[in-house]
Amino acid sequence: MNVTRLLIALGAILATPSGYAAESPTVTGTYELLVCKSTCSFANPESAFAKGVVVLCHDAMSSKEVERVDPFHFTLPNEKVRACFTGNILKDGESYVFGRRTGATSWALKGKKLDFSLMRSTDAGYDVEALIEGDAFSGKGVSWGAGAAAPDYEPDFVVGRRKGPPDITACASAQSPPAT
Numbered sequence: 055m056n057v058t059r060l061l062i063a064l065g066a067i068l069a070t071p072s073g074y075a076a077e078s079p080t081v082t083g084t085y086e087l088l089v090c091k092s093t094c095s096f097a098n099p100e101s102a103f104a105k106g107v108v109v110l111c112h113d114a115m116s117s118k119e120v121e122r123v124d125p126f127h128f129t130l131p132n133e134k135v136r137a138c139f140t141g142n143i144l145k146d147g148e149s150y151v152f153g154r155r156t157g158a159t160s161w162a163l164k165g166k167k168l169d170f171s172l173m174r175s176t177d178a179g180y181d182v183e184a185l186i187e188g189d190a191f192s193g194k195g196v197s198w199g200a201g202a203a204a205p206d207y208e209p210d211f212v213v214g215r216r217k218g219p220p221d222i223t224a225c226a227s228a229q230s231p232p233a234t
Contacts, residue, residue, distance in 0.1 A: 106141025
């Protein structure tokens with residue numbers, strides 16, 4: 055391959071729309087999470103009503119990995135499952151966060167906006183929308199549902215900090231029945 059073709063190929067890779075190819079590797083990792091009803095931080099975690107972990111992988115998880123983490127996973131059509139989570143409810147927070155203690159999900163990055171779920175069923179879920187700042191993110195988590203599962207909950211505040219590279223065992227080792 056000559057230098058011109060190499061430069062054209064490199065330019066095409068770098069010109070990829072914001073999101074997957076150009077930015078994902080810097081966002082992937084294992085993140086510690088706090089979920090609060092108002093602003094909170096890792097310097098002051100006492101206000102958190104839930105704590106957990108989310109693992110953002112660059113590549114899709116294998117069906118065996120998904121089954122190990124989340125045997126009841128609800129998959130959307132064409133969903134690329136490349137994340138997992140686990141968490142604990144510390145006190146009532148009127149939220150669907152970690153409605154299932156562990157789960158597998160997808161994630162998306164557009165610019166600095168990160169989206170992922172921390173619970174999903176056929177009629178309810180919990181979605182996070184956060185802004186990435188270096189090795190951390192902060193944003194809001196929203197409980198949603200249809201019909202009888204439709205909650206009247208206020209959005210939560212969610213913060214995360216990167217603890218290391220993606221490690222699915224952080225989710226798989228915690229796999230257990232849904233939290234109550």
